[in-house]
Every structure is written in structure tokens, then in C-alpha cells.
Amino acid sequence: MKNRQNVTIKGTKGGLVLHLDDRCSYQELKRELDDKLTANLRTQEERHLITVKVEVGNRYLTGEQREELKELIRKKKNLVVDDIESNVITKEEANRLKEENEVMTVSRIVRSGQVLRVPGDLLLIGDVNPGGTVIAGGNIFIMGILKGIAHAGSFGNDHAVIAASSMKPSQLRIASHINRAPDSNPLTENREMECAYINDNHQIIIDRLQALIQLRPNLTRLVEGGH
Amino acid sequence: MGEAIVITSGKGGVGKTTTSANIGTALALQGKKVCLVDTDIGLRNLDVVMGLENRIIYDLVDVIEKRCKTHQALVKDKRFDGLLYLLPAAQTVDKTAVKPEQMKELVEELKQDYDYIIIDCPAGIEQGYKNAVAGADKAIVVTTPEVSAVRDADRIIGLLEKEKDLESPKLIVNRIRYNMMKSGDMLDIDEITQHLSIELIGIVADDEEVIKASNHGEPIALNPNSKASIAYRNIARRILGESIPLQPLEEANKGVFSKLKKFFGVR
Numbered sequence: 047m048k049n050r051q052n053v054t055i056k057g058t059k060g061g062l063v064l065h066l067d068d069r070c071s072y073q074e075l076k077r078e079l080d081d082k083l084t085a086n087l088r089t090q091e092e093r094h095l096i097t098v099k100v101e102v103g104n105r106y107l108t109g110e111q112r113e114e115l116k117e118l119i120r121k122k123k124n125l126v127v128d129d130i131e132s133n134v135i136t137k138e139e140a141n142r143l144k145e146e147n148e149v150m151t152v153s154r155i156v157r158s159g160q161v162l163r164v165p166g167d168l169l170l171i172g173d174v175n176p177g178g179t180v181i182a183g184g185n186i187f188i189m190g191i192l193k194g195i196a197h198a199g200s201f202g203n204d205h206a207v208i209a210a211s212s213m214k215p216s217q218l219r220i221a222s223h224i225n226r227a228p229d230s231n232p233l234t235e236n237r238e239m240e241c242a243y244i245n246d247n248h249q250i251i252i253d254r255l256q257a258l259i260q261l262r263p264n265l266t267r268l269v270e271g272g273h
Numbered sequence: 274m275g276e277a278i279v280i281t282s283g284k285g286g287v288g289k290t291t292t293s294a295n296i297g298t299a300l301a302l303q304g305k306k307v308c309l310v311d312t313d314i315g316l317r318n319l320d321v322v323m324g325l326e327n328r329i330i331y332d333l334v335d336v337i338e339k340r341c342k343t344h345q346a347l348v349k350d351k352r353f354d355g356l357l358y359l360l361p362a363a364q365t366v367d368k369t370a371v372k373p374e375q376m377k378e379l380v381e382e383l384k385q386d387y388d389y390i391i392i393d394c395p396a397g398i399e400q401g402y403k404n405a406v407a408g409a410d411k412a413i414v415v416t417t418p419e420v421s422a423v424r425d426a427d428r429i430i431g432l433l434e435k436e437k438d439l440e441s442p443k444l445i446v447n448r449i450r451y452n453m454m455k456s457g458d459m460l461d462i463d464e465i466t467q468h469l470s471i472e473l474i475g476i477v478a479d480d481e482e483v484i485k486a487s488n489h490g491e492p493i494a495l496n497p498n499s500k501a502s503i504a505y506r507n508i509a510r511r512i513l514g515e516s517i518p519l520q521p522l523e524e525a526n527k528g529v530f531s532k533l534k535k536f537f538g539v540r
Binding site: 159173 | 434468
């Protein structure tokens, strides 16, 4: 067992992969990594930067440890860490991920002065009245009338969309982009079944709901198993 | 055991006090024992509208601070045979003189002796509002067909819905001008009720008689010939559980009326 290597370097199609064993102690791993990289440095005299992927298997690394490893590898002149991959995450992270991917259904009217905030997608059965705000980490789907403010992708997701049965918002926000209702309010205009998204020019565009089928195929969560 | 109803609106000047006075009067006309409570401490005027100003000896804060017995502070309205009383607000202190728990206690006490406690709420959503809502079982939101009033009503309804002890609030649309509504210069009643999505309990037309009556200290509900008076009486009867269709705003106004009837589920 003593001779087993904790750090192995592999060259793959995708580039250099550093595999760090998950059964030794962190201290031991760090020491061996340092030794190995220093040894390697002498043999390789290439000048351009090489990006490496780090695989740590079933080892959980804290944010601090991740930084430490990155720093350690970065110090070896021509290596840059592209990504650290671990098979494990904490319960907290798992819960957050789950929440961010969940569609939360809320049945109520968001009235003036009220803020409705969800981590993932929001399905609102009801209206958002003027002065009311809905904020979602993901997409926003409103079955009623949107007359207030809707903010989708609040954690910075540019791909988030806002859809409403009746789109009369005072403001639309997606990630860090803001779109305001025009000052002249064309009430006559048909504002039904519409969606808002960010286009390639980083502008919020309002379009027919059906446009999303082409633009955001990822909205489909159902894995079709049939004909 | 009586029932406490708070009359509120958020925005000032939409007719909370007038509505309180007239609903109280109309309920008393129906033979109910009613106590009006003015919680607008520092800016009282329910007593003025009721014409009872110069009979005030003690006020709400005196009762809360136990300087007098509750019944000593109640001003009896002589026009009704012991059916209508007013608990006036204090004028010399401000709204921080009363705490919500104290109001709750007071309203509970009044509920023992009266069928209806009508609480006139001050404008705003601060301490005064919290005091007024504290003891209430039901709430009536007053609004006018103006965007700003409807916006504030929406805010207030949101706050009222958070109160656990309160039934879902009811709506009164006040100061309706039929001609402006017809020409589209004023919000439509349908528009307002759809926007606020709470049950409509009455509509009151804008009527100069209301202002005249208020200035004379005689609630309009006492005058059986006025349109506004009938509107208030109908609201009182709806509070008592009767099902009455909304009055037409104008005789010729069949279109809106039928829509309103539909809203109330009357054929």
C-alpha cells in the first residue's frame, strides 16, 4: 500500500488531468502533489500555459482547500487549474441545487408593497399588481396578469425567461438587465400570452410565448419516453 | 357578543370617516346597537361628522389609561334611542399613546355590550392603522375610482390579508361619478374589483348632499331621499347578511348595472 501513488497525472483528449486519490489524508495529498509537480517541472520546459483538470473523487473539499490546491498548482509556472471536480457535495449545496431547479407553485395575488421571492422557478397562479414584485432565481411563469415588477434569473442567469398570460409589467428584469414599460401606455395593444427573454444583443425582448419553444428548448424537463 | 368592523383605506381623503359614520347610522336604523370608535388620535373628526363634538367629556386615551370607565367616555347619540354611541379619539396626544394590545382589550370589552363596533381607521399604515386593526374581526376597505386610491387599497388589502384574526376584507367604491366612469376618464367598477379581487359590498355615488350633511353634523344615512343614503343603508343590510343588488348609478345606466348584478350573482 505504501507504494501506491496518491497523485497521478494523465493526459487525455480533453487535456491534462490530475487525479488525486480520495483515501489518503489531505495533508499527505498536498505534500505528494507538491513533490510531484516540482519533479515534473524540471522535465518539462514548455513555455505556454497548460490547463489542468483536477479530479478528487469522493473527497469533499472546502472552499479554502480548493483555493489552496489551485494556488499550489498555479505556483508551478505553466499549470493553470481549469476546474476541480468532486463527486461529493454538502447537503446544504444539494438542497440549494434542488431548490434552484424546483418549480414553486404559489396561488395568491402579489399586491402593492409585497415581494414574493423563490430560489428556483416560479409558477404564480394569480396576478402581480402594480407595486408588487416577484423575484425568482430561475424562470417566472404567471398565469394571471403581470402589472408589477418581475425579476427572473436573480442570481445572474441570463437564460431565465418571464412569461405571463397578460403582460403589462411596470418593469421587467432578467439577471442584471432591466426593461421599463413605455411611458405612453398602449392599453389597446394585445398583450396576451407573451414572454420576455434576453437576446444575443443583451436586450430584453418581449415576444409571443411560442417563441420560447425555439429559443429555450431547455425549458422542457420531461424526458419523453414514447412516440 | 358583537362584531368589530374596521373601516380603512390606506390613502387619506377617500371617505373613511364619512363611511364609518353612515354605516354606523344605518346599522342603528336597522335596530342594531352600535358603537363607533374613532382611532384617528390627534386628528379626530368622526365626532364632528356625527355632530357630537361638544358632548365629549372623556376620550379613547382616557379609557385606555384608565382615567375613566369605558361607559363614561361613550357619547350617546340622542337621535337614536340608546342604539348609537361614539367613543371619540383624543385630540391632545398622538397615535403612539395607544398600543394594539390595549385596543384589542377595549374592543373585546365593547363587544360584550354592542352588536357592532365600527372602527374608523386613520390614513396610513403606521401605528394608527395597527391600533385600529388590532381588535377587528372584519375589515371594509374604502376606495375611490382613482388610480392612486386603488393602489393604496391594494397595499392595505395585502396587509389585512396577513392579519390572522381577520376575515377576508370587503370593498366599498366611494365617490363614483357616473359620467366620468362612462366616458372612461375614471376607473370602471369592474376594473377595480378585478384588480383588487375582493368582494364588493357597496358602491356610493359622489353626492353633494353627503358633504352638506357632514358639515351639519348629520350623517346622510338619516335622509331617506338621497342616493348616497340608500347606498349606505344597503351596505348596512349587506353587513347584516341580506343579499341586495347594487343600485343603478343612473336610471339609464342598464349596461354597467347588469354587469354589477352579474358580479353579485343576481340573475
